[in-house]
Amino acid sequence: xxxxxxxxxxxxxxxxxxxxxxxxxKVRRAVLMQRLPPGTRLPEVTLGEVFGVSRSVVRxxxxxxxxxxxxDQRPNQVARVRAPxxxxxxxxxxxxxxxxGEVAALLAGHLDAAxxxxxxxxxxxxxxxxxxxxxxxRIEHSLAIHHLLAEHSPNRxxxxxxxxxxLRTSIVIALYKRPNPASCFLAGDHxxxxxxxxxxxxxxxxxxxxxxxxxxxxxxxLSPREASIDLMAILGRSREQA
Amino acid sequence: xxxxxxxxxxxxxxxxxxxxxxxxxKVRRAVLMQRLPPGTRLPEVTLGEVFGVSRSVVRxxxxxxxxxxxxDQRPNQVARVRAPxxxxxxxxxxxxxxxxGEVAALLAGHLDAAxxxxxxxxxxxxxxxxxxxxxxxRIEHSLAIHHLLAEHSPNRxxxxxxxxxxLRTSIVIALYKRPNPASCFLAGDHxxxxxxxxxxxxxxxxxxxxxxxxxxxxxxxLSPREASIDLMAILGRSREQA
DNA sequence: GCCATGGATCCTGTATACAATGAACCTGTT
DNA sequence: AACAGGTTCATTGTATACAGGATCCATGGC
Numbered sequence: 001x002x003x004x005x006x007x008x009x010x011x012x013x014x015x016x017x018x019x020x021x022x023x024x025x026k027v028r029r030a031v032l033m034q035r036l037p038p039g040t041r042l043p044e045v046t047l048g049e050v051f052g053v054s055r056s057v058v059r060x061x062x063x064x065x066x067x068x069x070x071x072d073q074r075p076n077q078v079a080r081v082r083a084p085x086x087x088x089x090x091x092x093x094x095x096x097x098x099x100x101g102e103v104a105a106l107l108a109g110h111l112d113a114a115x116x117x118x119x120x121x122x123x124x125x126x127x128x129x130x131x132x133x134x135x136x137x138r139i140e141h142s143l144a145i146h147h148l149l150a151e152h153s154p155n156r157x158x159x160x161x162x163x164x165x166x167l168r169t170s171i172v173i174a175l176y177k178r179p180n181p182a183s184c185f186l187a188g189d190h191x192x193x194x195x196x197x198x199x200x201x202x203x204x205x206x207x208x209x210x211x212x213x214x215x216x217x218x219x220x221x222l223s224p225r226e227a228s229i230d231l232m233a234i235l236g237r238s239r240e241q242a
Numbered sequence: 243x244x245x246x247x248x249x250x251x252x253x254x255x256x257x258x259x260x261x262x263x264x265x266x267x268k269v270r271r272a273v274l275m276q277r278l279p280p281g282t283r284l285p286e287v288t289l290g291e292v293f294g295v296s297r298s299v300v301r302x303x304x305x306x307x308x309x310x311x312x313x314d315q316r317p318n319q320v321a322r323v324r325a326p327x328x329x330x331x332x333x334x335x336x337x338x339x340x341x342x343g344e345v346a347a348l349l350a351g352h353l354d355a356a357x358x359x360x361x362x363x364x365x366x367x368x369x370x371x372x373x374x375x376x377x378x379x380r381i382e383h384s385l386a387i388h389h390l391l392a393e394h395s396p397n398r399x400x401x402x403x404x405x406x407x408x409l410r411t412s413i414v415i416a417l418y419k420r421p422n423p424a425s426c427f428l429a430g431d432h433x434x435x436x437x438x439x440x441x442x443x444x445x446x447x448x449x450x451x452x453x454x455x456x457x458x459x460x461x462x463x464l465s466p467r468e469a470s471i472d473l474m475a476i477l478g479r480s481r482e483q484a
Numbered sequence: 485g486c487c488a489t490g491g492a493t494c495c496t497g498t499a500t501a502c503a504a505t506g507a508a509c510c511t512g513t514t
Numbered sequence: 515a516a517c518a519g520g521t522t523c524a525t526t527g528t529a530t531a532c533a534g535g536a537t538c539c540a541t542g543g544c
Contacts, residue, residue, distance in 0.1 A: 019497095043525065054499045055526090063302060067309040076505050076526060091399040098344050098400070157333040157410075158340070161403060168399075261527095285495065296529045297496090318496060318535050 018051050023061035024068075026051075028167070031070055031081055034174045038083030042071060069168055082171075086222050089172040093217045096165040100146070100213065101206040103153045103162055104193065109200025115152055116198065119145060123190045143170065145190055169216075176220040186215050260293050265303035268293075270312055270409070273323055276416050280325030284313060311410055324413075328464050331414040335459045338407040342388070342455065343448040345395045345404055346435065351442025357394055358440065361387060365432045385412065387432055411458075418462040431457070 027047075030036040042062065044055045051058070066073040072082045084092065111119070126141035146166050153159030189212040196204040269289075272278040284304065286297045293300070308315040314324045326334065353361070368383035388408050395401030431454040438446040 045525075056498055056500090059526090060301075060305060063305050064309070067306070077507095078525065088399065091397045094397055095399040095403065098340065102340050155333045155336055157330065157337045161337065287495075298528055298530090301496090319537095320495065 018053050018057070020057050020060040020064065023047070023051055023053075023058065024064050027061070027065055028068070028070055032167075032170055032174065036081050038081050038175060040081045042079045042081065044079075068164065070171070083175065084168070084172050086176070086224065089176060089220070089222060090217070092165065092168050092172060093213055096162070096169055097210045097213045099158055099162050099165055100149065101209045103149055103155070103158055104197070104205040104209045105202040106154050106158075107149060107152060108197050108202040108205040110154060111152065111197055115148065116194075119148055119194055119197075122148070123194055126190060142190070145193075169213075173216070173220065176222060178219065178221045186212060189215070260295050260299070262299050262303040262306065265289070265293055265295075265300065266306050266310075269303070269307055270310070273312055274409075274412055274416065278323050280323050280417060282323045284321045284323065286321075310406065312413070325417065326410070326414050328418070328466065331418060331462070331464060332459070334407065334410050334414060335455055338404070338411055339452045339455045341400055341404050341407055342391065343451045345391055345397070345400055346439070346447040346451045347444035348396050348400075349391060349394060350439050350444040350447040352396060353394065353439055357390065358436075361390055361436055361439075364390070365436055368432060384432070387435075411455075415458070415462065418464060420461065420463045 027036065027042070036042075044058045044062070047058045047061075048055050062071060062073055062079045065071040066079070069084075070082060071079045073079045122141045122144045126138055126145070129135075129137035129141055143166070147163070150159045150162040150166060153162065189208065193205060193208045193212070196208050269278065269284070278284075286300045286304070289300045289303075290297050304313060304315055304321045307313040308321070311326075312324060313321045315321045364383045364386045368380055368387070371377075371379035371383055385408070389405070392401045392404040392408060395404065431450065435447060435450045435454070438450050
C-alpha cells in the first residue's frame with residue numbers, strides 16, 4: 001500500500017478537486033496498468049487518505065467500480081481488485097466477439113470522414129509505436145481504436161456494452177498474457193478493419209473483428225492452473241505489507 | 243408520493259430488516275409494475291423515511307439502480323425514474339435480439355431435464371394465464387422463461403448482460419405499449435422456442451428469439467411524439483403532489 | 485403582461501461518529 | 515507441536531450534522 005501512495009498523491013495534488021469519478025478513473029487505470037495487481041486490498045480509509053477525501057466518496061467510487069467489474073465488493077469485507085477466472089476470461093472474449101462484431105457491422109459504411117481519419121491516425125500510431133518498441137504507447141493506440149468503435153456505435157446501448165467489455169478484456173489480457181513473446185500486437189488486423197469499414201462491407205468487418213479477438217485470446221496463457229490466483233483472492237493473503 | 247408510501251410501508255413491516263438490496267428490488271419492481279411512472283422524483287430522505295433507513299443506505303441503492311439504468315442520477319439533482327427515449331427503446335431491443343439470440347443458440351441441446359421441465363411449466367402457465375385473462379400472471383410467466391434462459395446461459399457474462407436487457411425491455415414495454423389491444427402475448431412463440439432448444443437446433447432457436455422480439459417491438463407504439471415524455475422528464479413537472 | 489431578481493426551501497455532497505462484524509493473534513491446553 | 519478458545523484490532527455498516535447547489539415562488543421593474 002506504500003509504493004503507489006506517494007505517486008498517486010503527487011498526481012492528486014497536481015489536479016484540483018477530487019470527486020468519486022476521479023477516483024474511479026484513477027483506480028481503473030491503475031488496475032489496467034497492473035499497478036494494482038488482482039487481489040489487492042482496497043480499504044476505504046486508506047483510499048480516502050490517499051485521495052484526501054472521506055469514506056463517503058470512496059464508498060461511492062468503490063460501488064461504481066464493482067458495477068464495472070473492476071473490484072469485488074462483498075458484505076463486511078475489504079474491497080479487492082477482481083481476478084477474473086480463466087473460464088470468465090473465455091466468456092468475456094466470446095461476449096466481446098459477439099458485441100464488437102455487431103458494432104463493426106453496423107458501422108461499416110456509416111463512418112463520417114472525421115472519425116475515419118482519427119481511426120486511421122490511431123492505426124498508424126499503433127504501427128509506429130510497435131516499430132520503436134514502445135509497448136505502452138502501442139496499447140494506448142490499440143485501445144483508442146476500439147473505444148472509437150464503441151463511441152461511434154449507431155446503437156448506443158451496444159456501444160456502452162462494448163465499452164464495458166473492452167475494459168474487462170484489457171484487465172484479463174494484463175492478467176493472463178504470456179511473459180515472453182513480443183506482445184499482443186496483431187499486425188494488419190486494424191488496417192484490415194479500416195478497409196472493411198470504408199468499403200461498407202459489414203460481414204467482412206464482423207469477421208475481421210472476430211478473427212482479431214480470437215487471435216488475441218489465443219495469445220494468452222489460459223491453461224488451467226492450480227487455482228493459485230483464485231485461492232490468492234479467496235483466502236486473501238495480504239501481500240502489500242513490507 | 244403519498245399513494246405508494248403506505249403500501250410499501252406495509253410491505254416493509256411484513257419483512258424483517260431492510261438493506262440496500264431490498265430497496266433496489268422493491269423500487270425496480272415498482273418501476274416494472276408501473277407504480278412508479280417515468281420521471282417520478284425519488285428524493286433520498288423520502289425514500290429513507292418510507293423504508294425506515296437513513297440516506298446512506300438509500301444512496302447506495304440509488305447508485306445501484308442508476309447502474310441498472312432504472313433511475314437517472316445527475317449531480318446535485320434528485321434521482322428520477324428513467325424514461326428511455328424511443329430511439330433507445332429500439333436500440334435496446336436490437337441489443338437484446340443479438341444477445342438473447344446467442345444465448346438461445348448456445349443453450350440449444352444443452353439443457354438438463356430439470357430446467358427443461360421448468361421452462362415447459364412456465365410456458366404452459368403463460369398460456370393458461372392468458373386463457374383466463376390474467377395479464378399480470380401471464381407477464382410473470384413470460385418473464386420467468388426469459389430469466390431462465392439468462393440464468394442457464396453457458397456464458398455467464400452474456401447471461402448477466404441478458405438479465406440487464408430483459409429488465410430494460412420490460413420497462414420500455416410498460417412505457418410504450420399500446421393501451422387497447424389485448425396484450426403483448428405472442429401465441430406459440432415460447433412453445434416454438436422450447437421445441438428448438440430440445441431438438442438442439444441452435445440456429446432455429448436464435449431465429450425464434452429474434453422473431454419473437456421483433457414481434458414484441460412491433461406491438462409497441464413507437465411513433466415519434468412531440469417529446470412529451472422526454473420534456474416531462476427533463477423539465478421535471480412534479481406530478482405526485484395532490 | 486412578461487421577464488428578471490431576490491430570498492426561502494428543498495435536496496444532495498461530504499465529513500464524521502458510533503455500532504457491528506470479521507479477521508488476526510495470542511494463550512492455554514492436550 | 516497442534517489445536518481450540520477468546521481477545522484485540524482493523525474495517526465496514528449506518529446514522530447524523532453541516533455546507534453548498536438547485537429549484538420555486540414572490541416581488542419588482544420594464
